[in-house]
Amino acid sequence: QKEVEQNSGPLSVPEGAIASLNCTYSDRGSQSFFWYRQYSGKSPELIMFIYSNGDKEDGRFTAQLNKASQYVSLLIRDSQPSDSATYLCAVNPAGQGGKLIFGQGTELSVKP
């Protein structure tokens, strides 16, 4: 089992719809969770981070964390073509300092 798993996609949604990206992780003691957006040929860009169970909202983005079920998700409301990118989930396992384990990423395509 991979430490951090994401559906590779591509996930295709129409413009204006809600895009839902999911991530599961294996280390139950993980404390910190991050979502990065990466455009083709560019570097990962931090979108959201969440430490506690529940929802965290920032503009059109909402991160959801459920530690009991070991999943974290990212919702993008009112999706725009400019949101088309690969979204990387990253998890900080327990007892590993600052080390992040990244999923393989989910490719999102927002169609006009």
Added chain:
Amino acid sequence: DAGVIQSPRHEVTEMGQEVTLRCKPISGHNSLFWYRQTMMRGLELLIYFNNNVPIDDSGMPEDRFSAKMPNASFSTLKIQPSEPRDSAVYFCASSLGRSQPQHFGDGTRLSIL
């Protein structure tokens, strides 16, 4: 504010040559991370430093790879000798603390012929 600065942006060199990648973290950040990204393996942590001290180098693939952080504003990743399988994009990232959000530089695209 200046972000993480990496150089060079692109490097093409022949197998067997020494390659040195450079990184300047965000001022005030005390954790620095080196990653490698390939299509096959995704984004992998190679090594990270906290307060200039290497903390975890378990991701360094072989002895051909070495990393240093002589001061808080500079780090290098060296490959000697380089091999074609080292071709990848190498990213440097920094953060305010070990579990704080990491901010990435633009990366170095390395091609070993």
